Amino acid sequence: MRWLLSSTIVAAGVALAAGSAQAVDLTIVSWGGAYTASQQKAYHDPYMAANADVNIINDDNAAEGLAKVRAQVESNNVTWDIVDMVAADAITACDEGLIMEIDPDTWLAPAPDGTPASEDFFAGTLSPGGTNCFIPQIVYSTTFGYRTDAFEGDQPSTIADVFDMEKYPGKRSLERRPINNLEWALLADGVAPADVYATLSTDEGVQRALAKLDTIKDQVVWWTKGAQPPQLLADGEVVMASAYNGRLFSAIAEKNQPIAMLWDRQVFDLDGWVVPVGVKDLEAVKAYLYFATDTQRLADQAKFISYGPARYSSAPLVGNHADLGIDMKPHMPTDPNNAATIFDFDYVWWADHRAELDEVFNTWLAK
């Protein structure tokens, strides 16, 4: 018995040693669902096919990404290799020294025509808020979807219609946080887009936004996870909902739900890769990132989900949906027809005011 046990332990030890000599495990943290699936197909699978020694482990905890990266770095126990983050969180993490600074031209592949990476990513996206720790992958937008069978005659087409309970009665769904909602409320209340953040910087401006939200408060179902609003729309629980455009696309095109997009005042945001400070195998991480963020890979991701690749050189390569065969270009938030009235989101302003407005918003919400 004892002999069996010890020989098993030795064998396991040998196997482990042999395994670690060859295989590299990369733990990549992302958002799960259709989004991770698109990264799996566009990035992970081809990378693992080309590099037999690399094993990619998906972790779906990106929603707690910032908090967990902070916990891992502070306790000197970094188990994540690459994390998918929105730009605002990357600014915070970079400011606090939790994630690595990146030199785009040595870390990232140039465009096929030789343009260096620093000039090939959309202007400013490599340095959100003046930081330099972020590798953008996609441009996504938070915008509205509505049920096409909810209203007779005119369909909603502007942000003001979201707040118009008389013309478009029915429940709405909004994200349970102040970001975007306060801006949309002011826009619907007639504030010019350029003045939104100046208005919100005053107490009266915040109260004005909340007063506008008061007009629909009783009719709002508040969501916290990206998968909720398309589900609420599909169930007929609400007639309009703010949501990530890719989730709405999936409900509309892949699941044939009676939902349409309302692109007015959509808010662009960036999603990209960051690397925690103290990552174990930096060379393996860099090799993966070099591959996964090149022009073709970013364009490939758009075959599976309707988020726009963050490189200029990827845009012309965006083709048809991998399964449905439909042209993906008109579904991209960056398509000129959809992007006529985008709202410019201010990360830096929110980094300053988030703590205060969270309290104000949650107080308003609870009462």
Place this chain on the structure above:
Amino acid sequence: MSTAADDTLRTADGVPLKTSLRRATARRRVRTFLLVVPILAFLMVTFVFPVVDMMFRSVDNQIVSSVLPRTTLAIQSWDPGSEELPPEFVYEALVLDIQESFKDKTLGRAGRRLNYEKSGVMSLFRKSGRRAKRITEAPFKDQVLAIDERWADLETWQLIHQESSALTESYFLSAADLRVDYKGEISWKAEERRIYLFLFYRTLWMSGLITVFCLLLGYPIAFLLATLPPRHSNLLLILVLLPFWTSLLVRTTAWIALLQSEGVLNDLMVFLGFISDDGRLQMIHNKIGTFVAMTHILLPFMILPLYSVMKTIPSSYMRAARSLGASPFTSFVRVYMPNTVPGIGAGCILVFILSIGYYITPALVGGRTGTFISNIIALHISETLNWGLAAALGVILLALVLLLYFLYDRIVGVANMKLG
């Protein structure tokens, strides 16, 4: 030869029996202790240490003085009540601190800390970090003021002065909807920012009501379980335990499917003509949702202690009461129920304590009006990263539980509680 020493009993090898006994019990005590060492170590590492660490975070304020060591020292000589900006040497200290911490990438941490007290400090620090590199010689004050006019704002300096000590009370004050100014005067926060006391209050009264619902629903079931013949009661017990073994998320989501306005219950009522199609009832994403789902999820924690107590009450008690002339109702209320008090106490305290710390169910079905304090703690842990405030709220919640447990002990007596 009859001295006192010779009277003592001795063992075969001449040691006094008392000493020998003491040694033997000491040895046994050590052995017992060694046996519990693993579980004790486990509890220390996984429970006591994290709790203490969390409690410390609620007052820990070393971040400002460790990132800006020179400034926090220099500013002590400045009177925050004066109408004048700090003198030149404070600005010199600030420039040196900012340059160093910007290089080490720690400046952002101090900026975030101070931003909790005053919006805008975060971007002020970030901007200053980038620009302060160029400042190499006097006059420092003028060059710092040229970076951003907020450095000429007395409030900025009052805040740094106030937060330069290693411990802070501001998280606890904030958790009680209070704020403290540079003079040390405590006042209420602005009306539109008072949220935490309201949420504590809501958590407590809703948990209390959930406990009452659980008791009202659980008592008859436990009684049935304890009095039915085993054949039937075993089946019933499985029906009680089955949901207990089902995933929490599944049960919560099932309530959403049942209660939502296009859900099963509303559909049924519309079909039967009780309500019109436009008048569907809102039974989820509000208080009702939290009450229903939480009562269902916590019900087994009420039934099981009640059942285990009722099981031990001999049926002859009731028969005796009846034969002495009590009506069935009187004998139940006067004889049976007092015997179940230990079970009621255990069930209620179990359900209540589980309920006030509950997080996932209120988050999913509570909507705007049915969420608890734990949901805001989660927000501060994972989204706003204000761990100090989250820790302060957690400590208050822990203190509340301990206080209630203490009150319960004084009124009912913990010794009377029976968990099974």
